[in-house]
Amino acid sequence: MIGTLVVARRELSGLFMAPFTWIVLLVVLFINGLLFSSFIYQTQGNVTASLSESMTGPSFWLWMIFLPALLSMRLVAEESRSGTLEYLLTAPVSDAAVVVGKFLAATGFLALLWSSTLIYAVTLDYAGGPPDWSAVIGTWFGTILVSGLFVAIGMLASTLTSTPLLAAFLSMVSCLMWLAIPFLASSVMAYLVPLLTSTAAEQAALVGRMGSVVASMDALRHFSRSFQMGVLDTAEIIFFLTWISFFLFLTARSIEARRWRG
Amino acid sequence: MIEVAHLTRRYGSLLAVDDLSFEVGRGEVVGFLGPNGAGKTTTIRILAGYLAATKAERLVVAGHDVQRDSMGVRRSIGYLPESVPLYPELRVEEMMRFQGRLHRMERQVMRRRIPEVLERVGVQDRGKQLVGTLSRGLKQRVGLAVALLPDPEVLVLDEPTSGLDPIQRGEVRDLIHSLADDRTVLLSSHILAEVESVAPRVIILHEGRKVADGKPAELAASLGGGGHVAVEVMGAASAEDMATLIGSLPGVDSVATGDRVGIHQSFQVRGEGDLREDIGALAMTQTWALRELSWQRPTLEQLFTRLVTGRGLEDLDGPASSGAAAAPSPMLEAEPVDLPAAAPVLAAGLELSSGPAESSAPPLGTPGNAGSKIIYSLNPFDRGASRDLSKPVSVDAPPEAVSGEPEPSDGDGDGESAS
Structure with missing residues (x-):
């Protein structure tokens, strides 16, 4: 536990020592600010809708594909390349502590990034346009969980290669695929279901089953279904935490496998 | 630990x-x-x-x-x-x-x-x-x-x-x-x-x-029969005669004639114990001008190459014994004079997994471990008439025949023209 926090603290301080971080912060905050003001104009001053749009709109998902990949590529792949991974993995902390520590740092950074929207909300509240605070906070909480999921996917990709660029690319593609699962699944189902079934009832049952499998991986829908409404549904929280734990577990195993592969 | x-x-x-x-x-x-x-x-x-x-x-x-x-x-x-x-x-x-x-x-x-x-x-x-x-x-x-x-x-x-x-x-x-x-x-x-x-x-x-x-010293001793004495002298005698003289000292196993630098001739002397004192005394009796008389320990480098390639240590000596100013090729060509080459002996207490552990002989060659030191008579033709250290060294005049007889013709001439 202490080891996790020590690793997370070092990761964060290392992050804020790097110019990369500040450039990312500058660019993302600048573009988000511009987008936010355009949302305000589009919704004719609907504060809650603009805040929600800037945390859940297409721009958010675009950032979510790039930023976790860029952050997580340095977590393992870059350390492996520079040799510091050897230092970390021979220090008296467990592999799990290293993985979770790094995960917390990267997710914490993204949480900080998305908290800029909270600053907009506070400012607007003072300026006389009070937002729906529960929806804003719920959405922000949801963005953290989505960030966590994508960081976990990115970390797994990061352990598979010691080329940071390849790790980032793998991570972006996997995140994109993850988001695209519902769309891909529906087109695949349209082809497969008629081949596998004969009667309409069977067809409906199969579509239902597959639909529930796909739904259990559909991050977009889980995100928008509750957090955006300002509801902290434990089922949705558990959905994200389960997938995060799954990918972190695979990451830890993958690091363990390095000890055998050499 | x-x-x-x-x-x-x-x-x-x-x-x-x-x-x-x-x-x-x-x-x-x-x-x-x-x-x-x-x-x-x-x-x-x-x-x-x-x-x-x-x-x-x-x-x-x-x-x-x-x-x-x-x-x-x-x-x-x-x-x-x-x-x-x-x-x-x-x-x-x-x-x-x-x-x-x-x-x-x-x-x-x-x-x-x-x-x-x-x-x-x-x-x-x-x-x-x-x-x-x-x-x-x-x-x-x-x-x-x-x-x-x-x-x-x-x-x-x-x-x-x-x-x-x-x-x-x-x-x-x-x-x-x-x-x-x-x-x-x-x-x-x-x-x-x-x-x-x-x-x-x-x-x-x-x-x-x-x-x-x-220990590096033990390894060195075991793998190559220890080191050798590098001698560089200027004398009136020819290289072969000098080598024969040195070789006649008790305890010397082999003398390799090195190359000639100017008027100086170098030799590599292998044998039991530290032979420097004996060779020094010999040089004195022969009125050779000593330029170098040093103990050359085989380096780990040589040992290592020997262990890995399985080649004899003597083959590797030349390039590495840098002090002797000897170019490697003539050293390798030069035949040891009439004496059996030093055989590698395993030192007691040394673990060697590559070769059979047939060790019983005492470690050779390192200075100071050759037991009680005896200084031999300064006359090299006494063949081992020894005396112990407590008595003063008798400086007999060298026999005329030895120092005068060999013609220094070609060696000397070369030396002068080179210098």
Whole structure:
């Protein structure tokens, strides 16, 4: 536990020592600010809708594909390349502590990034346009969980290669695929279901089953279904935490496998 | 402190460490020696807990089983990998504090210990500098400081002097020397002189196997019949005659005639014990002008090549005995005069896994271990009429025949024209 926090603290301080971080912060905050003001104009001053749009709109998902990949590529792949991974993995902390520590740092950074929207909300509240605070906070909480999921996917990709660029690319593609699962699944189902079934009832049952499998991986829908409404549904929280734990577990195993592969 | 028994490690089909066993006692400094790819780094990484062993009967470091209690091992060793991994974006003090936190050190202890350790490695004034801006030598020191911070019982250093310039190498060597007083140190190197100067005991690895284990001097003595005496003299006699004279000294096994530099002729004399005094006395009686009379110990480099290639040590002497100013080719061509060549003898107490352990003969060759010293009569033709040291040396006039007889024609002429 202490080891996790020590690793997370070092990761964060290392992050804020790097110019990369500040450039990312500058660019993302600048573009988000511009987008936010355009949302305000589009919704004719609907504060809650603009805040929600800037945390859940297409721009958010675009950032979510790039930023976790860029952050997580340095977590393992870059350390492996520079040799510091050897230092970390021979220090008296467990592999799990290293993985979770790094995960917390990267997710914490993204949480900080998305908290800029909270600053907009506070400012607007003072300026006389009070937002729906529960929806804003719920959405922000949801963005953290989505960030966590994508960081976990990115970390797994990061352990598979010691080329940071390849790790980032793998991570972006996997995140994109993850988001695209519902769309891909529906087109695949349209082809497969008629081949596998004969009667309409069977067809409906199969579509239902597959639909529930796909739904259990559909991050977009889980995100928008509750957090955006300002509801902290434990089922949705558990959905994200389960997938995060799954990918972190695979990451830890993958690091363990390095000890055998050499 | 370190016990390794039957350690094997494979990378796929590649056998990196092959049934390696060794032990390092408390307070010992042991050098791992071997060419690149001999399995040094793999063994060290397994001991540090970075890699897993494919098979090992026993792997214990500082009382902890490496395979079962990796955390215990990691807490009690200071490990410095070859690449000296430090976070370039941190300052030296931050890096040290990170290490301290990883080792669960108390804040007060850390505050006291960090300046102490930085001073010990000589970088006390660099605490605020970014690690990324340090030079290679300073980085090495900071790496050592990081490894030393938790005051580990065992220090494992992988190639601690690689990539440093000669002055930095010397500094790091001295540092390791000073650290070795109260710690067990295992270090690796492919530079033989480095290990020789730091570690009283070396383990030579080749293709994952232990080829030799012992003190460098013992290894040298066992593998090549010790060293030889390099002689360079100027005399009226021809080279062959001088060689015959030297060869006639009691205890001399072989005399190799080296090349002639100007008017000076060099020889390599092998034999039992330290022959320098006898040769010096001979030179005096013959009125030869001595230019060099030195003991040449075979270096680990030669030993190593011998172990790895299986070639005789004599073949390798030429290039490496640098003091004798002898070019290698004539030395190799020159036939030892009439005497059997020194046979390699295994020293007692030396472990050699490559050859049969038929050792019984006493170690040869190192100066000072030839038992009670007898000085022979200065007349080389007395054939071993000896006397002991307590009586004064009798300086007999050399027989006329010896110094006058050989025609110095060609040798002398060459010498003068060359000089």
